[in-house]
Amino acid sequence: MATALAASNSAETSDEEGETTMMHIEQLPNDLWIEIMSYLTYLDLQQLRLVSWRCRELVNRRYFATRGRVIVTKENLKDMKQHVESHASYINFEDVEFRNLSQSLELEQFLRLVGKEVKCLLVRHSPVFRSIHGKLPNLKMLKIATTSFLDDDNMTVDGINMKQFHQLDGFECDGVSLDSNLKLLMLLQLRRVETKVRLRHLLFEYRRNNEMVLLQVLYDHAHTLESVDIFFSCSPGIETENWRLTFERMYRLRTLKLSGNCHLMLLQVILDSIPKTAQLKHLDLTGMLSLTNELLIRVARKWRKTLSYVDLMFCVQLDVRCVKALRKMSGCLESLTMSYCRAMTGRGLVEGLTTNMNNTLQELFLEDVCFIDENSMCALLERLPNLRKLSLDNCQKATTDRTLATIFQHQKLLRVLRIDYCIKITDNGFIGFGKHPYAISRLRGLRELNVRGCRNLTHRLLKRALRLPELLSLTLDYCNRLDTKGIAALTMNCPALEMLSVASCSLLDDVAVQFVVLNLNRLRSLNISNCSLITLQSFSHIARYADNLRELVACSIDGLDHEAAQSILDLHLPELKKVML
Template sequence: MFKSHHTYFEMDLPYEVLVYLFKYLPPSDRQAASETCRTWYAAASDQCFVDNKAVVFYKAELYDGQEPLDILVKSPVDFSNFVFSDVEVSNKTKGFWDTLGENIKGITLRSCDTCEKMFVYIIEKCPNLEVLRIESCRELFMSGRLLEGKSDGITANSLENLKVLSLTENQYLTDALVSRFTDAAPKLEELDLSGCSLQFHLGLVKRFYPTTIENKPLTPSESVLTFYFVLQVIISRAPQMKRLKFSSTLIDGSALKLLADVEDLRLESLEMFGCDQLTNSGIVKLISYQTSLKVLNIGMCSRVTDQSVVNICRNLVNLESLNIQRCRAVTDLGIVELNKLKKLKTLNISQCELITKEGLENGLLSMKNEILEEFDIHSLNLDESGLIMISEKLPNLRSLDISYCFNAVTDKSIQLIFKNQVWLLCLKMSHCDKVTDAGLTGMGKAHDDEEAVVSNYDQCYTHHKIHLGSRAEEEILRDARRKRDVKKLCEKYSSDSYTGYSLERLKSLRELDISGCNKITDVSLTYAFYFKELAHLNMSMCQQVTHKGIEHLVKNCPSIEYFNLIDCYNLKDEAIKVIVKGLKRLKSLNLRGCNQLTNKTIDAVRDNCKKLKFLDVQGCRAISAETACTIGNIPTLHTVLVSKPTNYMTEDGLKDRAPAPTFLPALMRKLLSRRSP
């Protein structure tokens, strides 16, 4: 429907055109568009979008013929990916699998309660399954008999279309269980054993495999999970195996050397995050053979040094993503080689304390880099000039994390980020406490003939009087003066074309983290926040923010879905009312530690939030657990976090001594079961 010269007319776009246009929208916008009319709903539910969606069941009771399974069975949309998290998958759901099984391509079971027989039934009913993830399902593997024998109905090709197999965080996993899965999956391309008790010690292998034929085990062990056997699986599937994940295991250099010797293995992705036993010698040998790697994750591996980084940069010329987070032995000697990675799009060098500005300047930033899109340098020991150099040499960044870079992130450097990084979708600058309203609004230096607003505030509040108060009082006075002056400048230039280099320049911003930036006030929320696509906002510990700034924020950023306001103790009920009334897409609201909130906040949430899934009001002393439980009628809500029920103060200041419920989860489930359809 369009309006032109006071005349309304309709223009019906073809279905194919709508689908094409919707491809340019993020998922949340596409969902909002689908609520416009039936035609738009059909276009937004096209199979090309549905294939990238997953239906999530979280802590729900699942029964055939009842919600939510009944809705999916009757739905005209054919969903193909399902995630079951903290639920019981029992024989009461057989009708669901009978009806939808043939269309299902992806299943994730996360901390689920299900039996072996039911799992086999699910596999039989999903012949087109391509992705199977079984995470932290201890009971399913405890007996060690899962998929054992053809009597269970499992044939050699029951998982013949399976490409991705993840068995993470399963402590009872054994070689025999892995063998049964992989034998039934001839097209397997990805294997994930992260967080499993994978054994690498040669003595242990000899104990369970005392006799072998041509270096292959006679029978997979039913007692232990060994890298020795997993290696045999990889060898047998080498030509098609593309991705391996061994994060949070005891994989060491010797294991990598064995992996490097596998013929016909051409890996594209290898993840070994948090593997403390990794050594340089193993990494060097592996990457000398696996030169086709595009993704390498060796973050949190304490033994990795410059030797590994240098060889990575020289051998892996096709690398697109590299994570060396908290590899503390890495120095500038390794970082200077990063300029050899011409295809690198994602780089994480956070928490590497020995990396300096000089290393980046001589390596990654030796010339303008227009390829890198995601850069994580949080907790790096840089100065202001180092961050300015990053802003100038990396013009096409989409994601930047500069959290905890205390010395680098100032009003001056952050304004140059706003000037040069206009394509940013995600910006994280948590706990950068030197940033003020002057930096976010672009008024740090409002004009060439204007003096920087905050340049002298960190020296002393006044040069003419001796301040007799405490240091904290002096800081409060300084902040008040800064806020006043920045506000005057914003009002002065708001009607002119000049906007400075403010946060507002990042028009496409979708995620922003300014938690712990305590000098940010309502002035920034009023004059710098104009983001129609902002969905994630973390303002925890921004303690100078009040309802006045929140009003402008909600008005100018209507698409916020995840809002974190932990320890914003100046917020009152009226601010939360503005949030829940104005943010129609709100899914997660974290109000922990906002101790001025009362039960009126819960009333406002209950009356206005139609899509809320998560609410945290822990530490809000004036909110009673009993009142918090009354919001159970919100149909989308699945998690409410409240403080332990105790006596609390009412609005009249009197203690309410009514007994609190002794078992809150049971009460919540009861309320949810009674909600109106």
């Protein structure tokens, strides 16, 4: 006891004297460990499992187990079934995707084993509705994407019985290849007279033949719906009263996405009808050509304290007059997309978003907004210190070396930077220039960089600038001045790369590919299309060294024997999931 007391006193004395007490990493509490691990990718988590028993236990927790989606394909269905039958599976089947499957006895047996665990199911190119019938009692979310029944001779028009999912609270059906009558049949089963489920999330395609049923479903579930996503594949009629009666009941709505061919009258009715108490947070009006500045100002005035995510891509009527709307939303807005709003100006963005320092905005997408000048862009970026994602694709006037210096000086938290086809930028912009150079290496947390079509970039970019140990994705397509020596340096400076695209980089050869597959051990996706110097030797390198590669794109390579290349890959690298030659 005396010894313990003495030790305690000694520790207290040390603290009073201002000395720092060192703590071993194993002494960190679990909640701090989990916070750190939440920033890791799925592959990193799997590697961390091997470090110690404690790490294994933490990674196997439900918090991380539910982050992954299990993808079931024709190739892995048998192995997946055997793995589950072994009773030694750590796989969580709450979120499952069926991809390129067809109805089979093996699939039915697999679903009998794991069906009770499945809560979210995505069906992609898999007409297997008969196989899943009665085997998913706890399903809460059903998503149907690009699925056709034309290739399945055994599939009846009955489709899927929606009434079997008693706990369903979300339904998405964007399968444009689905028969319209089949989609209508599924929609009919979601009416309250047919089912007792209470939908919180609905994504569906509007067509003239399903308008009344869609409105009925929306009306029936209006009190519980939190997310509504409607794609107007054709223009609705001018009668809007039923739409008004439906949307004015949605007082719980948090997310609204309207896209496609919706005329101004209906758009106004929908946005005006939603109660102000709905506290709308996410508004996506992609492709709404009818959206006007005046209507956007009304929306901003209505939800100025709640709107966090706004997507206005292709809303071409918006111009500098929507500054009032941006100014009203700037206090809460975390993500803004104004891509292809070509009438918007830099002055309007500065006045709307950054009258004062804006610490809230984290994502800004301005692809192809042509009338932003360099001075306005720099002024804008200086007042947005907390950006995580920034896209300036094809903003050729605004994106220069000076703009890059401003980004690297002020955007230290940036995770994604996309500046495709910004032809004014050079190596100096990334390396740093002037009396106080700011290099891209300051962005230590950058995860994704796209510089496609930036034709003035050379090997100096790869050798001297891109020293980013945490970079995961890099796109260098059409950067024709990059050479093999630059690629060799890149593989040493960015060892964590998981996706690399060098399509149409005409100076790259087999040696460059060898450097890539030898040094980038975590690489999972590689695009070497239209690299004319590449031969079959590159495919031998890929087959020999690219153990983790899962996607390879090598199209339009002149003189390449595609059959021989495919044979090499099939023989030595069967793990590849997607190959395009």
